[in-house]
Amino acid sequence: MPGPVLVANRGEVAVRIVRACRELGLRSIVVHSDVDAGSLPVRLADEAVRVGSYLDVDAVIAAARGAWAVHPGYGLLAEDAGFARAVVDAGLVFVGPPADVVAAMGDKVRARALAGESGVPVLDGTDGPVDADLARAAAAELGFPLLVKAAHGGGGRGMRIVAGPDDLDDAVAAAAREAAAAFGRGEVFLERHVARARHVEVQVLADHHGAIAVLGDRDCTVQRRHQKLLEEAPAPDLPDAVRAELHEASRRLATAVGYRGAGTVEFLVDRDTGAPALLEMNTRLQVEHGVTELVTGVDLVVAQLRLAAGEPLHDVIGTAEVRGHAIQARVAAEDPAAGFVPSPGRVSDLRAPAGPWVRADLGVEAGDAVPGAYDSLIGKVLAWGPDRATAVTRLAGALDDLVVTGVPTTAPYLRTVLDRPEYAAVAHDTGSVERDWAPTPSPSPAAPAATASTTRSIRLATDRGPLALRVPRHRGDAAVPPDAVVAPSTGTPGAAAATGDPVAPMDATVVDVAVTAGDDVAAGAVLVVLEAMKMELPVRAPHAARVDAVHVAPGDRVTAGTALLVIAE
Incomplete structure (x- = not known):
């Protein structure tokens, strides 16, 4: 690894990458917008460079002058094939898979086709993007309920559940609008909706020499707005046969596309039938990567950098295997009691939990602003235990110890989820938060x-x-x-x-x-x-x-x- 690493991201993932660079003895260069000029990643990095926008590819590439590699983090440009290609064209190393793999997996319709050719189970859906007219014709064949999904991007954006034909046109328009705003591409397609499902994903690592490893799996079923709130590794109460099928399917898909670096293959597992089906493959680091790190002992960000430098997979991860159980709670600046409405503001006080089995990955400190221009995530709290029950107990204690004032967060709500008997019994599904576990609405405040x-x-x-x-x-x-x-x-x-x-x-x-x-x-x-x-x-x-x-x-x-x-x- 001959030189500095440009961190093309912000918030807690930028902090995470800066710290991995320190461990490897690499200089870190962080780009930042005007809004983030005084942010924690900027304060921690060896160098900071202002860019007008994190999405300005030319500005980000210019900021990387003199660097060895560019780490995209997650979100923003992380799954932009054009950005990956521009990084390589500038003579830099892109910390991720080749641009053509990013493009193939970023196109959800194409990814479905590649998965089917590789023997990976997929849900019934359209073979290409649809407009309102095509959607109505396809829906008549597929039946309801359906999911309208963005053909590009991820993170739960550009998705709408459609219960019946009367809602289809509005759902297609809304999903396309949101996808265009989030990813610059407004194409959408249809897929059969699994009403009661678990969200299970598999972590893969691959080197430049053709070696591929599966580093276990995670459960991300606790969600709101198709976005994750609690994640754990390994996926609990998953039949051995299903786990083996998901691992093998992920390995086949990664092999088929010539994968390199860290990636995640995501699946839905039908609660009623037990049948799994591909959701998508994310060609980047995941927000929930920390739980895999805690159960395997592999630093995934360090592994990404070492793999990008051409090191063989075995030297990077050794004989890693899953031990114990880990759970993560996403701490986002949202008010759960008001429908998880985003709540930007300034963090007036912040005290992170501590302990031998607890980890806090935070992107802010006391006094920092949480701007409304970006994602609401401000950090994550994780806990490890020799078994799931112990991990739950330790995470509950960590959330009790966490103090964030100035903005409401999801932490107190997630603390209550850990006490729910359905969660303990792994009887929940991806709709539980909004269907069964909705927080009590806040009363309208009286004006002094x-x-x-x-x-x-x-x-x-x-x-x-x-x-x-x-x-x-x-x-x-x-x-x-x-x-x-x-x-x-x-x-x-x-x-x-x-x-x-x-x-x-x-x-x-x-x-x-x-x-x-x-x-x-x-x-x-x-x-x-x-x-x-x-x-x-x-x-x-x-x-x-x-x-x-x-x-x-x-x-x-x-x-x-x-x-x-x-x-x-």
């Missing part, structure tokens, strides 16, 4: 008299349950309507303000405006779609109304309390 002139409380009905917020009463000289408590909309998910004109409930970006001035809309109709911290929030009409004026357009940044439209009954 001292702040009554500048803020107001609103209660929104969202597709994740009631959401209580305080928003500014004024924006410039434009008055925002008086306090109101909103009853949930009936059968129409999304946000709606009961009185006055609809306002932005949080700082966000406008991704779609569904109406124009003069339109008549029904109660519950989507007016505007906002996005904050990778979550879409539809703003809906609280009652039948006429749209008198529209104040925003797609791409606009709005702050909490911004009037979006003017409506009249």
Whole structure:
């Protein structure tokens, strides 16, 4: 490894890579946006270089001048084949698989075809991307429920469950819009939806010499919005025959595509039939890589760097095998009691848990900001034990010891999940959080008299349950309507303000405006779609109304309390 490593990412994964570089005696160069100029990765790195955007390939490549390799982390450009190719074309080493492998696995339709050719089980679905017309024709053959999925990207973005034909057109449009915003590609396809499923994935490592190793498996079934909350290794209560099938299928797929580096093959296991099927292959490090590290003793980030340098797999991992059990809780700046709404802000105090079997991978320290422009993840807390019950007990204690103030987090909620008998019995599925384990909604806060002139409380009905917020009463000289408590909309998910004109409930970006001035809309109709911290929030009409004026357009940044439209009954 002849030179420095450019870290093309941010947050806790950038911290993780910087620390791996230190262990190997390598200099680290971290790129950062203006928002992240004072972030923890910037403070820890040997060098920091400003880029306008983490997605600016030319700027990131320019920042790598003089480096040996580029580590993409996860998210952002990590699964961008064009970026991987640009890194190599610039004479640098891309810490990941070859660009053509990134492209093949990043195209979910193509990946399904390659998997089928390799004997890997796949769910019934379309053979290519669909528009609304093709989706209706395909759905008539596939039947419902269906899943509309982004053809490119991952991380649970661009996915919509469709229960019946009446919801199909809206689901295709919404998934395509979200995919385009997240990945720059709006193609979607259809796949049969498994209503009760476990999410099980297999970690693979491969070197430049054709050797491939399977480093066990993980269970990631505890999710919200198709995004993981708790992960554990190995997958508990998985029949030996199914585990062996998943490991062998992952090895076959990695071999077929000429894989190199660290990758994860993800599967759904049907709760009712026990049958597994491919979900996707992620050509990068996973957020949950730490639980595999704890049970195998293999530092996966160090392994990535050593494999990228051409070292043989056996020298990198030795005779690693799975010992004990590990569980990870994702600590995200979200309010579970308000439907896991993103909650950017400043961390006023942070105290990480400690102990001989506990690990905390955090991307912030006390005083740091959690910006609304990026993912809500601020870190992870992990625990190891000789068995699952001990690991659960140790993680519960670690979450009790964790202190984060200034922003709400998922940690207290996940602490309650660990106590659930269904979780202990491994009887849950990917829908348990939103179907059975939904937190109690927060009450609408009362406004103190001292702040009554500048803020107001609103209660929104969202597709994740009631959401209580305080928003500014004024924006410039434009008055925002008086306090109101909103009853949930009936059968129409999304946000709606009961009185006055609809306002932005949080700082966000406008991704779609569904109406124009003069339109008549029904109660519950989507007016505007906002996005904050990778979550879409539809703003809906609280009652039948006429749209008198529209104040925003797609791409606009709005702050909490911004009037979006003017409506009249």
